[in-house]
Amino acid sequence: MSVLVYTESENGNFKKIAFETASYAKEVANMLGTTVTAIAINVENPSELSKYGVDKVLTVNNDKLTNFNAKAYADAIRQAATKESAKVVVINSSANDKYLAPVLAVDLNAGYASNVVALPVSTEPFKVKRTAFTNKAFNITAINADVKLIGLAKNSFGLKESDGAATAEAFEPSLKDEDFNISVKSVDKATGKVTIADAEIVVSGGRGLKGPENWGMIEDLAAVLGAATACSKPVSDMGWRPHEEHVGQTGKPVASNLYIAVGISGAIQHLAGINASKVKVVINNDPEAPFFKAADYGIVGDAFEVVPKLVEKLKEF
Numbered sequence: 001m002s003v004l005v006y007t008e009s010e011n012g013n014f015k016k017i018a019f020e021t022a023s024y025a026k027e028v029a030n031m032l033g034t035t036v037t038a039i040a041i042n043v044e045n046p047s048e049l050s051k052y053g054v055d056k057v058l059t060v061n062n063d064k065l066t067n068f069n070a071k072a073y074a075d076a077i078r079q080a081a082t083k084e085s086a087k088v089v090v091i092n093s094s095a096n097d098k099y100l101a102p103v104l105a106v107d108l109n110a111g112y113a114s115n116v117v118a119l120p121v122s123t124e125p126f127k128v129k130r131t132a133f134t135n136k137a138f139n140i141t142a143i144n145a146d147v148k149l150i151g152l153a154k155n156s157f158g159l160k161e162s163d164g165a166a167t168a169e170a171f172e173p174s175l176k177d178e179d180f181n182i183s184v185k186s187v188d189k190a191t192g193k194v195t196i197a198d199a200e201i202v203v204s205g206g207r208g209l210k211g212p213e214n215w216g217m218i219e220d221l222a223a224v225l226g227a228a229t230a231c232s233k234p235v236s237d238m239g240w241r242p243h244e245e246h247v248g249q250t251g252k253p254v255a256s257n258l259y260i261a262v263g264i265s266g267a268i269q270h271l272a273g274i275n276a277s278k279v280k281v282v283i284n285n286d287p288e289a290p291f292f293k294a295a296d297y298g299i300v301g302d303a304f305e306v307v308p309k310l311v312e313k314l315k316e317f
């Protein structure tokens, strides 16, 4: 028996979340007294997983799997889990993995827990801690099925490096034609910028910026930090920014390490989507703005003065 981890990648490279899920899987394997096997699909350098405690990597190289396909990926992961007699399968909680998870859970006849934020509370019975109500609460969920499928929440565990060398083994899952009834043929990214989902840092602007012509300083701040840009709902509703930047309850969720909110009041619907971010910094000229209560750091001041100064200062580093 081993723990199996699916390590997400893009264009042949592991995503950072792949290393976090691998680190997590290693600790779970330690708790169970077993080893970790990873499945890596169309990845150029699978040995990168050695650093994160993986004992063996099943490397799948198949052109049909170039673009993400939930049914085909689930089929491949299920076959890897069967081969390794895995009773615990770890994936993450990205958009792709949330799409993958129910298909995989059915294939494995597994109990699935999403948004898991910590190591299992116990292994007999198997209980995990998850976020609920957009990170306002936690719950402990028991997975009673024989096979447990865990969806790890992004940035909840961190990277744990260790010594070791993972062995690589070519793995050729047999894929069915039905897996490809619907398949993505190509992916063209609209921009080369950092996406909100992948970003470590997000710089977000609200109605306090007065108009789209003032977004240059938000983009400057994002550029100097290597961050993604985001906005509040009214800003995208008014067409100041594209809809894909809208974050919050009705927009994209943000789970970055740093979220900088500029000229955003901190309405509950906005906070609902960004609560999972680790450190929140607020820049607002109204000391009574509700966002300050939810923030780790706050600057009371005019964004038009504070942001350019911040950019200047950060450029010195």
Ligand code: FAD
Pocket: 205, 206, 207, 208, 209, 231, 232, 233, 234, 235, 246, 247, 248, 249, 250, 251, 262, 263, 264, 265, 266, 267, 268, 269, 270, 273, 283, 284, 285, 286, 289, 301, 302, 303, 304
């Ligand atoms: P405002 O509330 O107008 O706040 C602007 C802020 O900028 C103020 O705090 C002000 O003090 C500050 N400011 C002004 N000038 C400056 C300056 N020069 N320098 C610094 N600060 C300045 N909202 C979302 O964002 N995401 C959602 O997903 C979402 N979903 C919703 C769903 C529902 C069902 C509903 C009813 C609402 C939803 N909303 C959502 C809207 C939400 O309630 C708020 O109206 C919205 O978040 C406010 O946006 P804002 O903070 O940009 O604007």
